[in-house]
Amino acid sequence: PISFPIYFLIVYCFMKPFERLNQEQMASNETLSSSIIEDINGIETIKSLTSEKTSYQKIDREFVDYLKKSFAHQKSEAIQNSIKQATQLIINVLVLWLGAKLVISNQISVGQLVTYNALLGYFTEPFQNIINLQAKLQTATVANQRLNKVYLVKSEFKKSESQELHHNNPHNIIVDDVSYQYGYQKNILHHFSIKIPFGEKIALVGVSGSGKSTLAKLLVHFISPSAGNIFIGEQNIKHVQRQNLRQHILYLPQNPYIFTGSILDNLTLGARENTTQEDILKAVELADSKDDIENMPQSYQTEISEEGGMSGGQKQRIALARALLSNSQILILDESTSNLDVATEKKIIDNLLSLKNKTIIFIAHRLTIAEKVQRVILLEKGIISEDGSHAELIHKKSKYYHLVKY
Known part of the structure; x- marks a missing residue:
């Protein structure tokens, strides 16, 4: 003892x-x-x-x-x-x-x-x-x-998010007086408001740090607004289940991730359940990736990974085809063709603009994309500086005109 x-x-x-x-x-x-x-x-x-x-x-x-x-x-x-x-x-x-x-x-x-x-x-x-x-x-x-x-990190899914987006409603996007700041930094977006009708093809342009990617991440609820509301149709996204929201809005970053596995596995990741071989072929054709894939040693069964096996441009096209195979009615493409040559990019952009019943938001530094879309939105320090078609903004000879000129 x-x-x-x-x-x-x-x-x-x-x-x-x-x-x-x-x-x-x-x-x-x-x-x-x-x-x-x-x-x-x-x-x-x-x-x-x-x-x-x-x-x-x-x-x-x-x-x-x-x-x-x-x-x-x-x-x-x-x-x-x-x-x-x-x-x-x-x-x-x-x-x-x-x-x-x-x-x-x-x-x-x-x-x-x-x-x-x-x-x-x-x-x-x-x-x-x-x-x-x-x-x-x-x-x-x-x-x-x-x-x-x-x-034990808190889940991003909340009990208050119980709604689902209505499939039959047109998914107009309404951003109402939204502000956002990272931590204690200055606001990236300042009382930002915009309406994007369903089916419209628009380009968000502006210098780095103007809030383009931040807006995209707000739309898919990766982050939540510091103030204001975002509506898809008539539903506030803060009440919509995030998984359901992301089935309707797909965000494709500039550097998409390629998972270890076959090309087919990567293409069908997140694809709708009834995806057919014809759907896959159509998606890779729209992404101008069909010839590249078929020229590979095992075609669609070729093993690839993030670390090797494909160039940056090939990865972007695979990711774009994967996005097209999803059931998303709204696509947000954040510099998703930046690694492509001009001719290939032009062909892919033309293919995307021909799609009906899809809203496509291009976040772009290359203003060749802005020339083709229906509407151009110029962001400057978190606010909309100019809004209109490429021709209208060029005619105004204001900030967008000088951005294109230089």
């Missing part, structure tokens, strides 16, 4: 240091792993800039830091184990010393002392095994806390 408080004190004294050292070791390991992955993904840039030495030195410093943190953790465990073993040895010596005195004074026999010492070992060994779990339990606790930072 006397050993209980001693062991408890040893465990208690090392609780805070173990927690701190575990946190530091795992954080250092995370930094090291992230740097290695980042350098592997950016190896072409590193080679182009001849910065191999700098990158190696950075990882070397982080690796040394991780080794130091790991060594400090192992050192603390070793010190605690040494203290526990020393405590056990002292207790055993004290028991034998007191027992020997009792034997000399004929209060107990030698056999009784040997028996008591054996029973003491059977009792203290399991107790010490339990205490030895402290370091492992604390490591597991810290690891669990770090995992929970990811797994």
Whole structure:
């Protein structure tokens, strides 16, 4: 019984240091792993800039830091184990010393002392095994806390979003007095309002940072407005289920992700259930990707991945065909043809503009797209600077005119 408080004190004294050292070791390991992955993904840039030495030195410093943190953790465990073993040895010596005195004074026999010492070992060994779990339990606790930072992130889906978009209603887009800011920064959009009738083909143009991509992400509810409302038809999107909303509005970023698998798997990802072979062929023709795919070693069964197998332009066309195979009535294309040559881009844009019963919003820096659409909206510092057809805005000889001219 006397050993209980001693062991408890040893465990208690090392609780805070173990927690701190575990946190530091795992954080250092995370930094090291992230740097290695980042350098592997950016190896072409590193080679182009001849910065191999700098990158190696950075990882070397982080690796040394991780080794130091790991060594400090192992050192603390070793010190605690040494203290526990020393405590056990002292207790055993004290028991034998007191027992020997009792034997000399004929209060107990030698056999009784040997028996008591054996029973003491059977009792203290399991107790010490339990205490030895402290370091492992604390490591597991810290690891669990770090995992929970990811797994316990609040879901983007909310109970208040219970509505579904009506299929039969025309999906006009109405942005009503919307403002948005990232964190505590200035507003990216300022009291922004616009109406886009169903089936219209428009181009959002403007310098970088004018709010074009932010508006696109608001429309698919990746982010929520700081103020104002967005309506699809007559329904406010803040009450619409996000998955249902994204079945009607599809956002295609400039750098789409290609998943490891066959071309066919990538094309049919997110496609409607009744997609036929004819639908697939039509989509790849509209995206001008049919010849590229059929010239590949295994045609539609060719294995591709994000890391290799296709050029940037080919990836964009695969992603565009994938978007066309979805059931979305509204397409938002955020620089989705930026990696294509002018001739291929012109052909694809013409194909997209020929589609009926689809609203298409082009976010573009190339003003050749703006020349073809029905309506051009020029954004400047989060507000609409000009709105009209390409010909009308050129005739006004204002900001859009100068943007085209230069």
